[in-house]
Amino acid sequence: MLSEKFLKRGITLIEIVMAMLIMASVMIPVASIMGYGGRATVKDARRIAAIQLLEKTMRVLLQEDFAAIPTGNSLQASFGNVVLGNITSDAGTVYTVSLDSEFISPAKFAFNGVNVNSPTFKTDEPAAEDFMTSETLSLNNCVKQVRITVRWMEQQTTPVEIAVISYRADFTRRTG
Amino acid sequence: MRKADRRNGMAIVIVVTLAAAILMMGISYIRTVHNQGGRNTIELGAIQADLLAEGITQIAMLKFKEIPGPFYYAYIAHVKGTTSEPYKNYHSDEIINGSIAAPCNAEFRTTFQLLPSKMYEDMNIKISVQVKVFRVDGVEFNRNIERTIAGARRPAY
Numbered sequence: 001m002l003s004e005k006f007l008k009r010g011i012t013l014i015e016i017v018m019a020m021l022i023m024a025s026v027m028i029p030v031a032s033i034m035g036y037g038g039r040a041t042v043k044d045a046r047r048i049a050a051i052q053l054l055e056k057t058m059r060v061l062l063q064e065d066f067a068a069i070p071t072g073n074s075l076q077a078s079f080g081n082v083v084l085g086n087i088t089s090d091a092g093t094v095y096t097v098s099l100d101s102e103f104i105s106p107a108k109f110a111f112n113g114v115n116v117n118s119p120t121f122k123t124d125e126p127a128a129e130d131f132m133t134s135e136t137l138s139l140n141n142c143v144k145q146v147r148i149t150v151r152w153m154e155q156q157t158t159p160v161e162i163a164v165i166s167y168r169a170d171f172t173r174r175t176g
Numbered sequence: 177m178r179k180a181d182r183r184n185g186m187a188i189v190i191v192v193t194l195a196a197a198i199l200m201m202g203i204s205y206i207r208t209v210h211n212q213g214g215r216n217t218i219e220l221g222a223i224q225a226d227l228l229a230e231g232i233t234q235i236a237m238l239k240f241k242e243i244p245g246p247f248y249y250a251y252i253a254h255v256k257g258t259t260s261e262p263y264k265n266y267h268s269d270e271i272i273n274g275s276i277a278a279p280c281n282a283e284f285r286t287t288f289q290l291l292p293s294k295m296y297e298d299m300n301i302k303i304s305v306q307v308k309v310f311r312v313d314g315v316e317f318n319r320n321i322e323r324t325i326a327g328a329r330r331p332a333y
Contacts, residue, residue: 015187016187018188018191055223062234104271112262114245125258130253162279167235170238
């Protein structure tokens with residue numbers, strides 16, 4: 001009778017030990033999952049900082065004079081208020097900001113001229129026959145396509161890049 | 177079977193159940209984190225669409241600045257119903273109605289519209305640019321930008 005009680009207590013102890021082992025085998029991967037979540041959050045923070053840098057750089061660029069925007073590929077020299085090249089964030093991540101800029105030349109615009117000298121032409125109700133055939137206005141060196149790219153390294157080995165594209169027009173063409 | 181025998185092994189059952197529940201929560205968490213990857217509160221696609229729309233607007237404004245007269249008459253003819261071809265032609269440029277594939281997959285459309293007042297003496301023009309950016313996973317970002325340019329109409333002759 002005594003040995004039976006002892007045996008029962010021993011089984012309970014084994015159960016507890018086994019239970020602790022099972023719990024430990026579950027909690028270890030769960031802890032690593034939590035670590036993964038933390039790393040993902042930090043990775044997201046780096047990406048958010050890169051997107052903010054990308055947007056800020058392009059908005060500043062679009063405020064620059066048309067003539068001040070250089071043309072070329074992978075430009076990293078700052079100009080005006082536009083900061084290019086390597087930029088280190090508060091968190092220590094190094095972002096490389098570069099500019100690709102080129103003329104869209106010629107920029108072609110279609111329109112139909114109007115024969116305003118026609119005796120039947122009415123200013124407030126032009127007829128179909130008042131319009132001439134389609135013409136194209138070709139403007140050289142009046143539109144620049146600008147692309148800003150931000151690059152950084154993830155886990156020190158994986159290069160990541162994001163980019164935006166926009167255009168800048170020369171509104172001073174006729175006044176210059 | 178005695179009551180005490182039936183209770184043997186219950187601790188393991190409880191712990192296994194608990195462990196399974198914790199594991200499921202962990203898997204659920206990792207899936208959530210994985211799906212959230214790249215979907216930050218700041219969406220790159222929305223910013224790409226916004227900046228592209230700003231650029232297209234500049235080109236549209238340049239076109240209007242260079243050739244305003246043909247647009248005035250094309251719009252009036254379109255509204256009066258005499259002919260819509262010149263109005264359509266004014267909108268036909270690929271540079272303001274087209275698409276790009278890099279750095280994002282995007283489509284854009286530009287519309288010119290007159291906002292006449294005082295019997296067409298004042299003519300303000302509204303340039304509307306609609307940009308759609310398509311993310312690789314199919315999510316679509318739309319951006320509309322409108323710019324109004326004030327102008328006074330002068331006789332063509």
